[in-house]
Amino acid sequence: MSQRTFDRPTDADEPLLQVRDLEKHYPIRKGVLKQEVARVRAVDGISFDVHPGETVGIVGESGCGKSTVAKSILRLDDPTAGSVEFDGEDITEYGDRELKRFRREAQMIFQNPDSSFDPRMTIGESVSEPLRIHGVGPRTRRLEIARDLLERVGLNADDADRYPHELSGGQKQRVALARALVVNPRLVVADEPVSALDVSVQAEVLSLLQDIQEEFNLAILFISHDMSVVREVCDRVAVMYLGQIVEIGSTEELFANPEHPYTRALLRSIPTLDLDSRGIDAGLRGEVPDPTDPPSGCNFYTRCPEVIQPEGYDFEQEHWRSVMDLRVAMERHGVDVDGLREFVGLDDGESVSEADAAKMKAELRREHDIPESLTDASAETVLERALDDVVHRNVAAARDRLAEEFETVCERQEPALDAEGSSRPTACHLDGAPADD
Numbered sequence: 001m002s003q004r005t006f007d008r009p010t011d012a013d014e015p016l017l018q019v020r021d022l023e024k025h026y027p028i029r030k031g032v033l034k035q036e037v038a039r040v041r042a043v044d045g046i047s048f049d050v051h052p053g054e055t056v057g058i059v060g061e062s063g064c065g066k067s068t069v070a071k072s073i074l075r076l077d078d079p080t081a082g083s084v085e086f087d088g089e090d091i092t093e094y095g096d097r098e099l100k101r102f103r104r105e106a107q108m109i110f111q112n113p114d115s116s117f118d119p120r121m122t123i124g125e126s127v128s129e130p131l132r133i134h135g136v137g138p139r140t141r142r143l144e145i146a147r148d149l150l151e152r153v154g155l156n157a158d159d160a161d162r163y164p165h166e167l168s169g170g171q172k173q174r175v176a177l178a179r180a181l182v183v184n185p186r187l188v189v190a191d192e193p194v195s196a197l198d199v200s201v202q203a204e205v206l207s208l209l210q211d212i213q214e215e216f217n218l219a220i221l222f223i224s225h226d227m228s229v230v231r232e233v234c235d236r237v238a239v240m241y242l243g244q245i246v247e248i249g250s251t252e253e254l255f256a257n258p259e260h261p262y263t264r265a266l267l268r269s270i271p272t273l274d275l276d277s278r279g280i281d282a283g284l285r286g287e288v289p290d291p292t293d294p295p296s297g298c299n300f301y302t303r304c305p306e307v308i309q310p311e312g313y314d315f316e317q318e319h320w321r322s323v324m325d326l327r328v329a330m331e332r333h334g335v336d337v338d339g340l341r342e343f344v345g346l347d348d349g350e351s352v353s354e355a356d357a358a359k360m361k362a363e364l365r366r367e368h369d370i371p372e373s374l375t376d377a378s379a380e381t382v383l384e385r386a387l388d389d390v391v392h393r394n395v396a397a398a399r400d401r402l403a404e405e406f407e408t409v410c411e412r413q414e415p416a417l418d419a420e421g422s423s424r425p426t427a428c429h430l431d432g433a434p435a436d437d
């Protein structure tokens with residue numbers, strides 16, 4: 001490496017990457033005319049910076065838009081809106097020539113290293129290929145650089161003569177790193193770089209990534225669904241849910257004091273050494289909403305354990321969540337009243353005795369973990385009337401009643417991603433403290 005220089009022209013205080021209001025919507029087209037019938041809002045207006053020498057993590061469940069962010073930032077996919085500034089220039093405006101230069105400065109590492117290699121090429125050829133593409137030569141010099149880099153990532157220079165199938169997963173990911181570094185990039189976007197590796201190998205590759213970052217003063221955007229991996233390597237973390245950032249801040253502070261209920265739920269999902277809590281899930285019920293039709297207001301309200309109760313009601317948060325689950329289910333799928341009648345031994349007719357109605361209502365409560373009676377009498381009255389509507393086949397009336405009486409600020413207003421009432425930018429109507437039980 002001695003003849004290569006890794007001096008960085010950018011001042012470390014200035015972000016190398018500035019992402020502003022980035023959107024990537026995928027149109028869904030149908031019919032002969034391929035008319036747009038809906039849009040997948042994969043990334044829906046996100047902003048963040050990455051500084052030289054800094055690792056910023058993007059974390060969230062599968063499908064929240066992490067890979068789309070990576071692809072949009074590198075212009076592997078053109079963003080729908082927003083800007084991506086790299087060293088002060090908006091790459092979304094780049095033409096082919098500028099894009100080629102940019103692609104040398106910003107490299108990507110994928111989850112599956114095999115996707116970076118041609119099985120017929122030796123490791124040395126694969127690692128040096130980007131140099132050939134960018135016109136660095138001659139071949140002997142390119143191979144020399146590749147051998148040098150292989151040593152730098154903890155392999156042997158002679159591994160250059162081997163083929164990908166001769167290497168283990170961890171070794172291949174080291175080679176992928178060497179291949180990314182060979183063009184002397186300033187930004188590396190790593191999309192789940194260790195998810196396919198055994199845990200013991202993961203630690204080695206992560207530690208290598210950290211060493212290399214220090215040596216090369218790289219900016220790294222690190223994408224992962226794994227909170228414990230993110231904690232290990234990132235300086236700052238952006239938590240994503242359904243195409244949006246819900247909380248962003250320093251890793252240490254965010255892990256010590258998570259402010260968004262979604263971050264809290266993700267942290268609860270990390271298995272710990274405490275056997276009693278090992279393997280607990282994130283405590284999140286319900287499905288991730290369809291990104292073509294995200295919920296109104298805060299898009300996490302349909303699953304949030306801390307969803308805010310409407311003014312005038314005060315009962316156990318867990319039971320309030322269950323009532324919301326019933327509402328969400330009714331709005332999404334309606335209620336199968338015939339199925340319910342059958343379950344309690346009735347035919348598919350209209351009549352229902354008081355005793356049968358009681359059985360049906362009890363079943364609805366059981367199905368949604370709602371207790372026999374809510375401790376808040378006025379909430380109980382509303383719920384009981386809505387359940388009565390359902391058993392008398394008036395699901396629309398039940399839905400309207402619950403929507404009107406139990407409307408929460410969370411569904412009414414979209415929370416801004418700001419630091420108001422919190423110690424870091426958090427998009428939530430709660431002011432940072434966990435909701436009372």
Ligand SMILES: Nc1ncnc2c1ncn2[C@@H]1O[C@H](COP(=O)(O)OP(=O)(O)OP(=O)(O)O)[C@@H](O)[C@H]1O
Nearest residue numbers: 026040042061062063064065066067068069225291
């Ligand atoms: N080319 C595409 N056309 C339509 N929808 C897409 C396309 N690519 C991604 N999506 C959708 O965009 C949403 C975000 O996908 P993305 O792959 O970015 O999520 P992710 O967080 O990286 O998930 P994973 O960890 O599973 O890869 C998903 O709903 C996905 O189905």
